[in-house]
Amino acid sequence: MSMTFTGQVALVTGGAAGIGRATALAFAAEGLKVVVADLDREGGEGTVQLIRAAGGEALFVTCNVTRDADVQQLLARTVEVYGRLDYAFNNAGIEIEQGRLAEGSEAEFDAIMGVNVKGVWLCMKYQLPLMLAQGGGAIVNTASVAGLGAAPRMSIYSASKHAVIGLTKSAAIEYAKKKVRVNAVCPAVIDTDMFRRAYEADPRKGEFAAAMHPVGRIGKVEEIASAVLYLCSDGAAFTTGQALAVDGGATAI
Numbered sequence: 001m002s003m004t005f006t007g008q009v010a011l012v013t014g015g016a017a018g019i020g021r022a023t024a025l026a027f028a029a030e031g032l033k034v035v036v037a038d039l040d041r042e043g044g045e046g047t048v049q050l051i052r053a054a055g056g057e058a059l060f061v062t063c064n065v066t067r068d069a070d071v072q073q074l075l076a077r078t079v080e081v082y083g084r085l086d087y088a089f090n091n092a093g094i095e096i097e098q099g100r101l102a103e104g105s106e107a108e109f110d111a112i113m114g115v116n117v118k119g120v121w122l123c124m125k126y127q128l129p130l131m132l133a134q135g136g137g138a139i140v141n142t143a144s145v146a147g148l149g150a151a152p153r154m155s156i157y158s159a160s161k162h163a164v165i166g167l168t169k170s171a172a173i174e175y176a177k178k179k180v181r182v183n184a185v186c187p188a189v190i191d192t193d194m195f196r197r198a199y200e201a202d203p204r205k206g207e208f209a210a211a212m213h214p215v216g217r218i219g220k221v222e223e224i225a226s227a228v229l230y231l232c233s234d235g236a237a238f239t240t241g242q243a244l245a246v247d248g249g250a251t252a253i
């Protein structure tokens with residue numbers, strides 16, 4: 001894959017594992033300097049090591065995206081070390097299987113909404129002024145196919161991902177004339193630790209997961225990374241406010 005990037009610096013939250021790590025590696029492979037942010041220091045440093053081993057440049061910053069002070073510090077460190085921020089992939093997220101709606105707890109609601117919604121909002125809140133001051137940039141937020149339709153037994157998660165799309169579209173319109181584009185990527189089931197945690201206990205769920213995608217399999221992290229890079233690239237200059245399903249056809253049924 002070859003894409004054109006006018007900017008030089010990309011930030012990935014939730015970059016210690018899964019989709020975030022694959023996207024951090026993909027940005028670095030395109031020659032961008034990458035800031036990897038995560039709660040998980042070991043995993044985040046691991047991503048940085050992989051980037052450096054491949055000849056790229058990266059920095060890890062510990063950050064809990066639910067904390068205003070952490071996010072401010074993340075952006076301050078990005079500017080301190082690399083001088084600017086061109087692309088941001090707000091991807092940190094959690095999933096907790098909640099049972100049916102009435103079985104969910106207040107603690108689950110607060111935890112899921114905290115990371116998936118407040119985290120994305122806080123990141124955009126502090127990324128947008130930097131991009132505006134520079135004269136442009138691109139943001140991609142991780143939603144989910146659960147943000148486009150129902151997700152039984154994951155109603156809070158589904159609500160959180162619908163909210164990510166609401167934040168994405170509203171910000172896209174607010175900043176469209178300022179050369180900052182904001183889009184969301186909506187993965188279906190992707191082979192990550194999150195997927196394995198949810199399905200390992202019951203192999204039938206693995207078969208069910210494959211069958212829900214018309215292509216007959218679950219997705220790979222690299223298949224989300226390439227969509228994120230496309231949305232950040234100059235090739236997507238006319239694309240903003242979109243929620244792009246990358247889902248093996250799942251939402252086309």
Ligand SMILES: NC(=O)c1ccc[n+]([C@@H]2O[C@H](COP(=O)([O-])OP(=O)(O)OC[C@H]3O[C@@H](n4cnc5c(N)ncnc54)[C@H](O)[C@@H]3O)[C@@H](O)[C@H]2O)c1
Pocket residue numbers: 013014015016017018019020037038039040043063064065066091092093094095115119142143144145186187188189190191192193194195
């Ligand atoms: N795997 C899937 O099937 C799938 C499908 C649709 C959407 N998604 C979304 O993709 C994103 C990435 O998920 P993944 O599958 O790679 O999961 P993952 O669990 O492998 O990675 C998520 C990363 O986010 C980090 N994180 C969690 N809470 C954080 C916080 N408060 N602050 C900073 N970092 C935090 C974790 O430490 C982890 O490194 C999530 O937003 C998830 O909801 C995943």
